[in-house]
Amino acid sequence: MTATTYLYVPGDVPQRFDKALRSGTDAVILDLEDAVAAARKDEARGLVAEWIANCDPDGIELWVRVNPGALQESDIRAVAGPNLTGIWLPKVESARDLEAADRILTGCGAGDAQLSALVETGTGLLAAPELARAPRLRFLQIGEVDLAADLGIEVDDSAEQLLFARSQVVVASAAAGIEPPVAAVSVNFTDLPAFEADTRRLRRLGFIGRACIHPKQLAPVRTVFTPTAEEVRHAEDVLNRLSAATSGVGVDAHGHLIDEAVARSARRVLARAR
Structure with missing residues (x-):
């Protein structure tokens, strides 16, 4: 079964790891990037690597969002292991980024680990068809806040300014024959009817599943992506x-x-x- 709910957990808050696993989500994303301050990157990497190696996923997918740049190889090597479903790569701009991650995983013996590319720049968006055909790539995503900043666009509640980008990754995914993209996070976890309506619009655009930052968002996402x-x-x-x-x-x-x-x-x- 394709996962539809993906719950983010900060990589430096280990007391939340087990809670996330029992939250009812289909997948847990342990975040080593934006959720972790620069001074705590090494600590978070160790905490996440130890937990993944010793936990019992019991059918829940375990993903790790790693850092871009110099920290990326160390992050991937640390968490690669039998329990790892795959790696979320931020700020991907070419297939070379995915090929490099593929080589690292192969060198670690993580033959089954998958990749997801986060499109967060104009360069990455134009490369979406190329990214969708890269090795190990399971699905694309958009880092919408970063992409909006890179493009210099102002996004309102309708998010119509992102329609072109969203449709681009949907088309690229279908053309490459990979899974449909997973929708980006929303910071709204208090107005759940509005969050559900927004998620429903994303489903109509061709997205399957959504990344969540709070357990309260899981039920609306599951409702939207489960046929009545x-x-x-x-x-x-x-x-x-x-x-x-x-x-x-x-x-x-x-x-x-x-x-x-x-x-x-x-x-x-x-x-x-x-």
Whole structure:
């Protein structure tokens, strides 16, 4: 099953690690980058590496967001191991960044570890098609605050200023045949109806899942990305009607034309429901 909820935890707050694992999230992201002050980077790396090596994930994905630049190799080497699902790479601007991480993981014997690239600059956004085809890449993401700063754009509550960037990573992912991108975090964990509505807009754009900064955000994200009973019934009905049609097209319960493209969407709904 593809994860839909990804919960961030600061890498220098070990008392939250086990709590995150039991929060109901599909995946935990231990953050060594923005959540950790420069003076505590080495301490956080050691704490995260020790916890990952000794915990029991019990089916929960464990990701680590590492630092860019000089600290990155040390971060990856420290956390590579059997329990690690993969690495979130910040500020990726070319496939070379992912290839370098791939070589490090290979050298550590982490053959199954995956990568996710965070697109946070204009250069990275234009390279999205290239990034999507890099080794070990499971899905793309956008670091929206960093990207907005790099582009010099002002984002309002509608976030329409980010529509082009969001659509770019969705298209690049589909073209490369990788998983759809995971939506970026929102700092809103008090107005949950607004957060859910925002997440629903991202689902309609083609994102699957969302990174969260607070456990309160997990339930709305799961609600958005779990098909309703009505959506499941409609998808099943579409597939049954198309299967029974005497040609390559059919008509759904509302009198609308259905064909293989509609069937693909229906299968996607049922896959998410499972």
